[in-house]
Amino acid sequence: MSKEIQNEDPKKLAEFEAKINSGEKIEPKDWMPELYRKQLIRMMSQHAHSEVVGMLPEGNWITRAPSLRRKLILLAKVQDEAGHGLYLYNSAETLGVDRGELINQLLQGKAKYSNIFNYPTLTWADIGVIGWFVDGAAMVNQTMLAKCSYGPYSRAMLRITKEEAFHNRQGYELIAQLCAGTPEQKQMAQDSVNRWWFPSLMMFGPPDAQSPNSEILMRWKIKTESNDQLRQRFINMTVPQAIARGLTLPDPDLKFNPETKNWEYGKLNWDEFYAVVNGKGICNKERMEARINAHENGRWVREAALTYSLKRQTVN
Numbered sequence: 001m002s003k004e005i006q007n008e009d010p011k012k013l014a015e016f017e018a019k020i021n022s023g024e025k026i027e028p029k030d031w032m033p034e035l036y037r038k039q040l041i042r043m044m045s046q047h048a049h050s051e052v053v054g055m056l057p058e059g060n061w062i063t064r065a066p067s068l069r070r071k072l073i074l075l076a077k078v079q080d081e082a083g084h085g086l087y088l089y090n091s092a093e094t095l096g097v098d099r100g101e102l103i104n105q106l107l108q109g110k111a112k113y114s115n116i117f118n119y120p121t122l123t124w125a126d127i128g129v130i131g132w133f134v135d136g137a138a139m140v141n142q143t144m145l146a147k148c149s150y151g152p153y154s155r156a157m158l159r160i161t162k163e164e165a166f167h168n169r170q171g172y173e174l175i176a177q178l179c180a181g182t183p184e185q186k187q188m189a190q191d192s193v194n195r196w197w198f199p200s201l202m203m204f205g206p207p208d209a210q211s212p213n214s215e216i217l218m219r220w221k222i223k224t225e226s227n228d229q230l231r232q233r234f235i236n237m238t239v240p241q242a243i244a245r246g247l248t249l250p251d252p253d254l255k256f257n258p259e260t261k262n263w264e265y266g267k268l269n270w271d272e273f274y275a276v277v278n279g280k281g282i283c284n285k286e287r288m289e290a291r292i293n294a295h296e297n298g299r300w301v302r303e304a305a306l307t308y309s310l311k312r313q314t315v316n
């Protein structure tokens with residue numbers, strides 16, 4: 001048992017775990033082990049950072065959307081992601097942290113965001129594949145997190161997963177249109193699938209055996225399924241969709257096992273994953289520069305809002 005848990009009051013810890021195992025939610029004012037609170041802040045803040053940084057690759061294509069309809073859809077999706085980020089910072093603040101502190105940790109390189117947003121969006125097809133693969137993976141992950149033992153996170157997920165379903169469907173529709181288009185459009189979709197498939201599988205985190213956080217997260221039902229279980233669910237959901245569109249996934253070892261009903265897959269490149277997570281991905285530098293600039297350029301808005309709210313308080 002980790003030192004942090006050993007220092008907890010055993011009676012309170014037993015009551016806490018009985019509550020979780022009975023399916024009750026833990027609410028902000030309830031007693032909770034410090035490690036439970038710390039793990040939630042880590043996950044929820046990284047999740048919020050991912051939503052906001054995730055706006056950058058897609059925002060890159062808003063001015064270049066091929067039709068007004070597609071521009072409207074992309075605008076709506078990017079705005080949704082901003083809302084998800086704010087929702088998640090709100091949920092994290094129920095644990096007594098300040099979003100300013102969390103955002104500073106990100107801007108100082110002390111907090112993570114999802115690996116997937118460090119890949120470039122080179123063609124319009126990438127916007128479709130992000131919706132199809134990235135939001136599809138997020139939907140699988142977040143549907144699980146909607147059962148999380150911490151009330152505010154679980155409720156945030158209920159709202160967010162509904163919007164992820166729209167994100168996923170619009171992405172797949174975009175890819176279906178390209179696949180039904182000219183040979184060049186179909187090839188653009190195939191090229192995008194080739195570049196995004198493996199990084200999307202790695203979104204679920206390292207293999208269970210290499211996942212230092214999963215054990216405690218699953219003991220306290222923050223996560224109710226493992227990284228590999230969720231990855232497998234996403235693969236089983238997505239491979240038939242690719243086949244239906246006549247697209248080939250870039251994994252020669254992909255094969256259906258009729259016994260387990262799983263699509264078995266080849267080795268993932270975990271060296272690439274850890275390199276990207278540790279700042280050495282294709283777009284890490286560009287994403288962080290953009291995020292820091294946005295924060296700086298928005299300083300006046302934050303100061304104006306703060307001044308206004310302080311004035312309001314003195315007047316009332």
Ligand code: 3HC
Pocket residue numbers: 042043046047048050051054081084112113114115116134135138141164202203204205206210211212213214217227277
């Ligand atoms: N990207 C970056 N870092 C990752 C990662 C990923 N895809 N997967 C794992 N890691 C990091 C973990 O943060 C951990 O490092 P830390 O201890 O310093 O935080 C380390 O790798 C080991 O991983 P673990 O499996 O032990 O970590 P977790 O148990 O936390 O599992 C997770 C990782 C699956 C990402 C989990 O944290 C989680 O479910 N987080 C909430 C969901 C989330 O953050 N999703 C990000 C995508 S948001 C999105 O897609 C927006 C959509 O609208 C497009």
